[in-house]
Amino acid sequence: MSKRRPIIGGNWKMNTNAESAVALARGVADGCAGLSGVEVFVCPPFPYLTHVGSALNNAVMLAAQDLYHEPDGAFTGEISTAMLADCGVRAVLTGHSERRHVIGEGDALINKKTRAALNAGLLAVLCVGEKLDQRDAGETDAVNERQIRAGLAGVTPDQMARVVIAYEPVWAIGTGKTATPADAQDAHAKIRAVLTDLYGPEIAGATRIQYGGSVKASNAAELFGQPDIDGGLIGGASLKTADFLDIVRAAAG
Ligand code: PGA
Numbered sequence: 001m002s003k004r005r006p007i008i009g010g011n012w013k014m015n016t017n018a019e020s021a022v023a024l025a026r027g028v029a030d031g032c033a034g035l036s037g038v039e040v041f042v043c044p045p046f047p048y049l050t051h052v053g054s055a056l057n058n059a060v061m062l063a064a065q066d067l068y069h070e071p072d073g074a075f076t077g078e079i080s081t082a083m084l085a086d087c088g089v090r091a092v093l094t095g096h097s098e099r100r101h102v103i104g105e106g107d108a109l110i111n112k113k114t115r116a117a118l119n120a121g122l123l124a125v126l127c128v129g130e131k132l133d134q135r136d137a138g139e140t141d142a143v144n145e146r147q148i149r150a151g152l153a154g155v156t157p158d159q160m161a162r163v164v165i166a167y168e169p170v171w172a173i174g175t176g177k178t179a180t181p182a183d184a185q186d187a188h189a190k191i192r193a194v195l196t197d198l199y200g201p202e203i204a205g206a207t208r209i210q211y212g213g214s215v216k217a218s219n220a221a222e223l224f225g226q227p228d229i230d231g232g233l234i235g236g237a238s239l240k241t242a243d244f245l246d247i248v249r250a251a252a253g
Pocket of ligand 1: 173214234
């Protein structure tokens with residue numbers, strides 16, 4: 001049994017509206033009340049952060065899908081860490097594959113965002129993962145290693161207590177295809193080895209590594225049962241209260 005507390009995140013992406021976001025948040029908060037042994041966060045779209053925050057309880061953390069690393073100024077359309085904190089946000093995703101591959105963010109920007117989140121006292125969920133062609137070329141571990149090393153450059157050992165890694169193979173996101181538990185475990189173990197090289201065995205052993213990519217109630221327990229998988233980052237299945245709660249319960253054990 002791992003001593004790490006599993007963590008489950010719901011990434012709502014560009015879905016919901018004010019009403020459905022609040023209803024989803026209420027359902028998740030009710031279902032998580034009293035559950036121990038698992039940490040839960042949800043990432044609503046920016047405009048609904050405060051609505052959702054007021055519908056949550058202590059059992060569920062409010063998180064954001066993105067941030068900008070500058071504190072303020074002429075950055076049209078961007079959102080600072082102080083603005084997020086003002087809305088009650090305590091955690092934020094960085095480097096999600098849709099930010100990397102749809103919006104075009106590179107490792108250097110993702111590193112700035114990760115450090116800004118940590119410097120602001122937020123929990124940073126750094127997402128990494130290979131594309132299908134990279135997997136087919138046998139580059140999975142090299143891609144993860146590069147994204148981890150670049151994403152965490154300048155992150156101090158103390159700050160690692162507020163870092164979660166989300167391993168999300170890009171070909172598994174929103175496709176219904178999931179890495180086999182054995183393949184996912186293998187990638188997670190390699191990621192932990194990179195963390196050991198960077199920060200030593202104690203910090204690496206304490207860092208949570210979530211799996212993401214078409215996690216659903218039917219495959220969650222087997223994935224979360226792997227020794228180096230510490231919960232999941234959930235997209236599609238996080239939009240349905242019952243499905244998300246089944247996944248949370250699978251992690252709570
Ligand atoms: P999915 O998304 O669960 O819909 O595959 C996961 C994610 O993008 O975090």
